[in-house]
Each structure stands twice: as C-alpha cells, then as structure tokens.
Amino acid sequence: MLIKIATDLNESDVTPCEIYQQRRRFLQSGIAIAGAAIGGSLLSPDVSAALQLGKITPGPFSTDEEKTPLDDVTSYNNFYEFGVDKSDPARYAHKLVTDPWSVSISGEVGRPGTYTLEDILKPHALEERIYRLRCVEGWSMVIPWVGFPLADLLKRFEPTSKAKFVEFETLVDKKQMPGQRRRVLDWPYREGLRIDEAMNPLTLIAVGLYGDVLPNQNGAPIRLVVPWKYGFKSIKSIVRIRLRGTQPTSSWTQSAPREYGFYSNVNPGVSHPRWSQKRERRIGEWRKRKTLMFNGYQEQVASLYAGMDLKKYY
Numbered sequence: 001m002l003i004k005i006a007t008d009l010n011e012s013d014v015t016p017c018e019i020y021q022q023r024r025r026f027l028q029s030g031i032a033i034a035g036a037a038i039g040g041s042l043l044s045p046d047v048s049a050a051l052q053l054g055k056i057t058p059g060p061f062s063t064d065e066e067k068t069p070l071d072d073v074t075s076y077n078n079f080y081e082f083g084v085d086k087s088d089p090a091r092y093a094h095k096l097v098t099d100p101w102s103v104s105i106s107g108e109v110g111r112p113g114t115y116t117l118e119d120i121l122k123p124h125a126l127e128e129r130i131y132r133l134r135c136v137e138g139w140s141m142v143i144p145w146v147g148f149p150l151a152d153l154l155k156r157f158e159p160t161s162k163a164k165f166v167e168f169e170t171l172v173d174k175k176q177m178p179g180q181r182r183r184v185l186d187w188p189y190r191e192g193l194r195i196d197e198a199m200n201p202l203t204l205i206a207v208g209l210y211g212d213v214l215p216n217q218n219g220a221p222i223r224l225v226v227p228w229k230y231g232f233k234s235i236k237s238i239v240r241i242r243l244r245g246t247q248p249t250s251s252w253t254q255s256a257p258r259e260y261g262f263y264s265n266v267n268p269g270v271s272h273p274r275w276s277q278k279r280e281r282r283i284g285e286w287r288k289r290k291t292l293m294f295n296g297y298q299e300q301v302a303s304l305y306a307g308m309d310l311k312k313y314y
C-alpha cells in the first residue's frame with residue numbers, strides 16, 4: 001500500500017483496512033510472524049490480581065460459529081500506530097508497555113479522574129463473548145473476547161444527564177508506536193459512540209481473548225469491541241474516555257468524512273463509495289458470505305436506530 005503523509009492524502013486514498021490481497025501477498029512472502037503475546041505478558045502482581053483470568057464465565061450473545069484461529073487473530077491486524085501493513089502490529093507492538101497504564105475519565109461524569117489499570121479492572125467479573133468482527137473492507141473474523149460491559153464501567157463514574165456521547169482516545173507515544181511518526185491519521189486515534197450505543201449490553205471492554213490477556217497487537221491492555229459496527233469503531237489501547245453533550249468526531253470520519261460516518265453500522269444496504277458492503281470473506285474461508293444487517297446483531301441493536309435514515313446516518 002502506498003503511504004502518503006496526511007497533507008498529500010485525498011479521501012479516496014484512505015482506508016481503515018487494507019485490501020484482502022495484501023494478506024495473500026503477506027502469506028506468500030513467508031515472513032515469520034512474531035509470536036502472539038498470549039501468556040507471555042509481564043503483568044504486575046496488582047494488575048494480575050485485578051484481572052481475574054481464572055474466573056472467566058461464558059457471557060451472553062456469543063455466536064456458535066467457528067472461531068478464527070488464534071494465529072490469524074493475532075497476526076492479521078489493523079493497528080495503524082504500529083504501521084499500516086497487516087503484519088506490522090504483530091511485529092512491532094511488543095514494544096508497548098501496557099503495565100503500568102492509566103485511563104482518564106472526564107467530562108459529564110460525577111467522578112472524573114485518572115484511574116490506574118487496577119482501579120479500572122478490579123470490580124469487574126470477566127466474561128467470554130464470542131463475537132463476529134466485520135472490517136469495513138470486507139473481511140471478518142469470529143473472536144472469543146474476554147471482557148465486561150462498557151456500561152458497567154461507565155456507570156461507576158456516574159454519568160450526568162448531559163452525557164449524550166462517549167469519546168475514546170488511544171495512547172500517543174511515538175517512541176513506542178512507530179506508526180505515529182507518520183501522519184497517516186491525525187493522532188491520537190479517536191472514536192465515539194452515542195450514549196445508548198455505549199450502554200447497550202453488547203458493547204464490551206475487552207481485556208483478553210482466547211482466555212488470556214490481550215496481545216498488544218489486539219489493543220492491550222483495554223480496548224472497545226462494538227460488534228454491530230465496522231471494525232474501526234473498536235478502538236484499541238484506550239487511555240482517555242470522555243463523556244460529552246455533543247457528538248465527537250472519529251479519526252476515520254475526520255480523514256474521510258464521505259467514506260466513514262460517525263455511526264458506521266455494518267449495513268449491506270449502504271455501500272462504501274468505492275466498494276460494496278454486501279458480502280464478506282471470513283478469514284480462513286474462500287467463498288464469500290452475505291453480510292448481515294448490523295453484522296447479525298439486529299435483535300439487540302435495531303431499536304437504537306428506529307426511525308433513522310441509515311443511508312444518511314452511515
């Protein structure tokens with residue numbers, strides 16, 4: 001993929017995910033992938049104690065579709081802070097120090113502050129949720145996430161009645177995140193949800209996958225997983241959560257507003273301006289599948305958008 005600096009970018013040059021052929025080229029090149037961080041993470045005793053990995057229970061809404069192999073989940077990633085190639089996160093993300101870590105909670109909340117990772121994790125029982133993830137570019141995976149509802153986290157900080165949206169930001173650190181030395185996006189990576197989307201029981205804060213801590217390339221130590229929206233809404237390595245009265249922007253909407261809207265719900269009826277969203281290729285399969293409305297989570301989320309023109313609010 002041709003990388004340009006932000007000043008040279010047109011909307012048509014930017015995609016949050018690279019084309020599928022890139023994976024094939026990568027696999028053909030036979031490059032050894034740096035092993036996943038699974039199990040190898042050096043967590044402090046406090047964080048290990050707060051993260052109750054031994055007590056993961058099965059959560060609701062899991063699909064029984066075949067899971068994408070761990071190797072694919074941890075080697076075929078989008079994490080532009082580490083580079084735009086699918087193999088870059090697995091290759092470079094081990095440099096990211098995820099413990100100690102803190103998350104600032106601000107805006108329309110009764111209990112703002114900067115909380116350590118231990119503070120964030122401690123009260124939450126962990127669940128496994130096997131969710132589909134559909135990338136805007138046409139590939140999908142099925143991933144057994146480990147986490148807890150975002151709603152449970154937000155409620156602890158007492159959102160005020162003025163909190164209508166939630167904004168998230170990823171760490172900025174050019175030393176640890178070599179992809180940030182290029183202005184592919186206007187860093188930090190930002191995302192946003194409407195408060196009812198954030199409070200929906202499907203919306204997950206993930207701290208692990210496949211029963212273990214999150215590998216760095218998948219967004220350690222905490223990330224968002226919003227399974228009915230295109231993958232780029234599921235922001236990784238979060239350091240800031242701000243509750244707001246007005247709609248925030250998101251990195252991809254900012255860089256290409258005609259292509260990536262604030263909502264970005266998986267919707268086979270609304271094409272991306274440069275390609276259809278009707279079908280998808282599940283990683284590991286060759287025959288394409290039909291993409292489902294809201295990625296198959298209609299029952300849980302369709303009511304959030306009742307009466308809205310989803311062609312306008314894409």
Ligand code: MTE
Nearest residue numbers: 016077078079080170189231232234235236
């Ligand atoms: N979060 C950050 N901070 N930076 C990114 O580049 N990429 C997004 C999303 N979250 C991205 C991010 C995109 S495009 C996708 S498809 C998913 O992460 C991929 O998640 P995965 O690599 O764990 O499958």
